[in-house]
Amino acid sequence: MATKEYIAKYRQLKQIYERELNKQIADITWYRVVATLKQHFSFEVQAVDAQKIVEGFAGLKRRYGSFTGRGEGFTERWQAFRHFYELDAHYSGRQFLEILADYLKINLDDVPRSTRYYWFERAGLSLSAKEGHHCKDLALVAFVAAKWAINRRTQPMKSATIEVLALAL
Numbered sequence: 001m002a003t004k005e006y007i008a009k010y011r012q013l014k015q016i017y018e019r020e021l022n023k024q025i026a027d028i029t030w031y032r033v034v035a036t037l038k039q040h041f042s043f044e045v046q047a048v049d050a051q052k053i054v055e056g057f058a059g060l061k062r063r064y065g066s067f068t069g070r071g072e073g074f075t076e077r078w079q080a081f082r083h084f085y086e087l088d089a090h091y092s093g094r095q096f097l098e099i100l101a102d103y104l105k106i107n108l109d110d111v112p113r114s115t116r117y118y119w120f121e122r123a124g125l126s127l128s129a130k131e132g133h134h135c136k137d138l139a140l141v142a143f144v145a146a147k148w149a150i151n152r153r154t155q156p157m158k159s160a161t162i163e164v165l166a167l168a169l
Contacts, residue, residue, distance in 0.1 A: 010034075010045050013054045020058030033057070040078055063124055063140070073150035080104065080146040085139035093120070093127045096138050103142070104149040111148070119144045 002010075014030045025033075037043035041053050083103065091099065097116060101108040120127040123140035 006046060009050070013045065013050060016051055017054050017058045020055055021062055060140070073147060076150060077143050077146040081139045081143040083139075084135045084142045087135040089135050090132045091135070091138065092130060092132050096133070096141070097127075100138075100142055100145055104146060106149050106152065110152075115148060119148070 013034075014025070014027075017030065017033065018024050034043070034045070037053060037057060041057070043053055044050065047053075080103065084100075097108055101111075117127050119141045122144045123137070125133055125137060125141065
């Protein structure tokens with residue numbers, strides 16, 4: 001059974017989350033948010049850093065939109081985010097894309113230019129060959145790009161037609 005202190009802190013954290021998002025949410029939504037935080041952030045309602053985690057998660061949600069712990073590939077996307085977030089480095093757009101491609105095991109030449117710009121736009125950054133960004137900011141680019149990489153890997157191979165097979169022989 002939850003204590004009065006736990007319930008009070010739980011409600012307080014919900015209010016903080018709503019304030020950061022600038023909108024009210026249903027209790028069931030908050031319950032799901034807490035479940036996601038517990039699953040991916042080792043979150044505890046009464047922990048000292050609980051408010052900081054809630055504010056950070058709400059900031060990501062506000063900035064990225066559908067930032068949930070559910071969905072296909074979330075764990076892999078989250079690992080990419082954490083990998084770059086924990087680095088202490090500055091990279092130009094080109095350097096980061098090369099490092100990101102290596103991390104995601106994708107060929108950068110296969111990524112359309114507009115897609116690269118989209119990744120940066122979703123993170124609230126601009127893609128510039130000269131302008132540098134800190135890895136903490138680029139982590140969200142990695143999160144968005146990882147979704148693209150996952151989707152690219154799971155696409156079925158197109159089968160060749162009989163005419164193409166005949167040409168190959």
